[in-house]
Amino acid sequence: MKNQGNPQNSISTGLGDQNRTMETILETQGLTKKFGGLTAVDQVDIGFRRGIITAIIGPNGAGKTTFFNLLSGLLEPTGGEIIYKGEVITNLSPEERSQKGIARSFQLTQIFPALTTLENVRVAAQSRGKSSTTYNLLTNAEKYGQFTNKARDLLKRVGLEEEFYTRAGNLTRANRRKLDVTIAFATDPEILLLDEPTAGMAMEEIPEVLSVIENLNREQEELAIVLIEHNMDIVMEISDTICVLADGKKLAEGTSKEIREDERVQQAYLGALR
Numbered sequence: 001m002k003n004q005g006n007p008q009n010s011i012s013t014g015l016g017d018q019n020r021t022m023e024t025i026l027e028t029q030g031l032t033k034k035f036g037g038l039t040a041v042d043q044v045d046i047g048f049r050r051g052i053i054t055a056i057i058g059p060n061g062a063g064k065t066t067f068f069n070l071l072s073g074l075l076e077p078t079g080g081e082i083i084y085k086g087e088v089i090t091n092l093s094p095e096e097r098s099q100k101g102i103a104r105s106f107q108l109t110q111i112f113p114a115l116t117t118l119e120n121v122r123v124a125a126q127s128r129g130k131s132s133t134t135y136n137l138l139t140n141a142e143k144y145g146q147f148t149n150k151a152r153d154l155l156k157r158v159g160l161e162e163e164f165y166t167r168a169g170n171l172t173r174a175n176r177r178k179l180d181v182t183i184a185f186a187t188d189p190e191i192l193l194l195d196e197p198t199a200g201m202a203m204e205e206i207p208e209v210l211s212v213i214e215n216l217n218r219e220q221e222e223l224a225i226v227l228i229e230h231n232m233d234i235v236m237e238i239s240d241t242i243c244v245l246a247d248g249k250k251l252a253e254g255t256s257k258e259i260r261e262d263e264r265v266q267q268a269y270l271g272a273l274r
């Protein structure tokens, strides 16, 4: 849901968005991570809302990936709390968070190259325990069929229907990225964390991957999407709200216009946003 030109309101409700709840689904309070003497994430308070795309930007070493690692449970914070749907989840394991609906793309590392595209998504769809109550009355064959159908549907939605039976290792780079996002999405997440989904891609490949993310945002009204992104053109185009990290601290938060005009942000980027 891209903000349609109301600078006062970063969650402006355009046509078709009236029913979006936009409630905060996940928030951090004073979240801090120290590596020895280095404070990589420093007292960060951020809230992520359903139905919108939030971009996290910041110079190299700002703490963006560390922040995602704290959210997904790969790292334990030194201080602060993470609250998901009203519950403190600061000490839950990555698996427990994933079961609760927090999904993260891992820049290709979660793809099994020897499996087909379809198998990769089916395996991801099966991994979400939430489904087990629904499926535990079914036979293995039925379960397998249901997850395969779900994987087919998801892959059609991202335009990978021609690639069902291609080994993931043989996909083009753009298609592997789409698969990466689809795998994260196959777990039925309520919040999707994407770390530089277009990193290393050729300019002409980027729009395809962006449209996958934009379609998810359009079709899944309750889904919160958070992406770390370096390319400012992409950030300005795709995100409803932007959060800037610098030296581990939250420097600013707002619409693309507000962020572009923010002097502290301009200083942190040495004018790169002008």
Ligand SMILES: Nc1ncnc2c1ncn2[C@@H]1O[C@H](COP(=O)(O)OP(=O)(O)OP(=O)(O)O)[C@@H](O)[C@H]1O
Binding pocket: 035, 038, 040, 058, 059, 060, 061, 062, 063, 064, 065, 066, 067
């Ligand atoms: N496991 C670790 N041990 C020690 N220091 C770390 C570790 N992970 C990250 N750091 C340091 O923490 C700081 C933040 O790193 P992080 O990777 O989170 O930044 P980033 O904003 O994602 O940067 P980039 O834009 O380059 O991806 C950096 O100074 C980095 O060197």
Ligand SMILES: [Mg+2]
Binding pocket: 064, 065, 066
């Ligand atoms: Mg990073």
